[in-house]
Amino acid sequence: MRRVAVVGVGKTAFGAFPDRDLRSLAVEAGEKALRDANVKPGGVEAFYLGNFAGPSFIGQNHLAPYVGAGLGISGVPATRFEAACASSGAAFFHAWSAVAAGIYDVVLVGGVEKMTSQPTPRVAEILAGAGDMSGEMRAGATFPALFAMIARRHMYQYGTTREQLAAVAVKNHANGAKNPLAHMRKTITVEQALAGKPVAEPLTVYDCSLVSDGAAAVVPVPLERAAEFTGKPVAVLGISQTSDRVALDEKEDITTLRAVRSSAEKAYKMAEVTAADIQFAEVHDCFTIAEILSCEDLGFVKKGEGGLYAQSGATCLRGERPVNASGGLKSKGHPVGATGVAQICDVAVQIRGEAGDLQVARNEIGLAQNLGGSGATSVVTILGAAR
C-alpha cells in the first residue's frame, strides 16, 4: 500500500447564498483545490464527490459528472458518495483507498451541499432521511431530537450539564468569529446559549449546527510524488471508515458512538499513534453533545468526562488540545455533504501553518472526525506534516 498526501485544498465560504447554486459552489472549491495543487482539470484521473441530499434539496441527481463538467473534468470516473453527513468523509476515504492501492495518482475529492433554499421544516424532513424512516422518524423524531435524546441519557448516566453543552457552543463561536469563511461569525455567552429557543429539549438553537450552503475540495496523490505538486504536502498518516446501526433505538448504549470508537482505533493503529499524540482535532459537532461524545470516543478523555473536558478550557484555541479551531459545524456552518472534506482542509491548513488568527500552537499531527446520522457512519483521518 502506498502512502498518500494531500497536496491541494480549497473551500468556499459557508453561509446562506441565495444567488449561488450547488454547481457553482462545488466548482469554486474544486478550482481552488486544483490551483493549490498546480493540477489542470485534464490531469485529474478520477472525481469523487460527497453530497448527502442534492436530489431532495435541489432536485438534481447524477451530481458528480454534472459538477465535473463544470470543472472541465471528463472522460474519467466521476461518482457521488452518500453517507449522510459523512458523505464527503466517505468520498475521501474511498479516494484515499484508490490512490493507496495504486489505481490512480491524481484525484479530486469534493463535497457540497446547497441547503438554504428550503424552509426549516422541509430541511428537517430531508435530513431525517439519514435516520430510520420506518421507526424513529415516523414517530416524529428529527436529528436535533435524536441528539437531544442522546444528551438526556448522557446527562442521566454521567451528570453532564446544560452549562457543559453551552461551553462547546461558546468555544466554537469564539473560534468561528475569527474564521473569514465561517457562516456565523459572532461570539456568544453561556447565558445566551442557555436562554436559546428550544429545538428539542434539552437542546436549544445554540446547541445545533447551522443549515448552510458551501463546498470544499482536496487533491490526494501518492506521497512519493507530492513534491511535484507542492512544497507543503500533508500526509495521511491513518484513516478509517466504519459503520453502526442507523436507528438510535437499536443501539445498546446511545451515549457511545461505536463507529467513532472503531474508526479511531483503526486510524490510530495505521498511523502508529495513540489518542494522546493528537495535538488538535476537527470533530463533528453537529450538536454540542456530539462534540462531547466524540472527545470521549476518540479517546481524548474517558467515557462520561466529555462535559467536564469541554468546560475545562482544554479544547479552546489556546488550550492543550484545540478542538474545532475552525469554529466547527456550530459556527463555521454545516453544509452536510461538504463537511468531511472541509474538516480535512481545515486540519491540512493548520499543518501547513496557514491558519492565521486560528493557528494552533502544536500543529504536527491533527485529526478530522466526520459523523453520519446519529452515528451509523464515522470517518476518522489523521494528518501530519510529510517528512
Add this chain to the structure above:
Amino acid sequence: MTNGTVYTETVVWSPPEMYVNDAPYQIAIVDLGDRRVTARILGERVAIGDAVEFVESRNEVPHFRKVS
C-alpha cells in the same frame, strides 16, 4: 405491545414538515425488556426511568402514556 420504561426522551419544538401542527410533542425511546421502540408520549410528560403503558398504535407509531 406491552408496558415499558422510558430509556430517554425529548420534547420536539422544531418539527419535520409532516408534524408541523403537532409541536411541541414528546417522543421517547421506550425499553420493553427485549427491545426498544421510539414512541410518542400522550398526556403528562415523562422522564427517564418512568413506567409507561402502551395506549395504541396510530399510523404504525406506538403511543404510550405515563403509568399513574
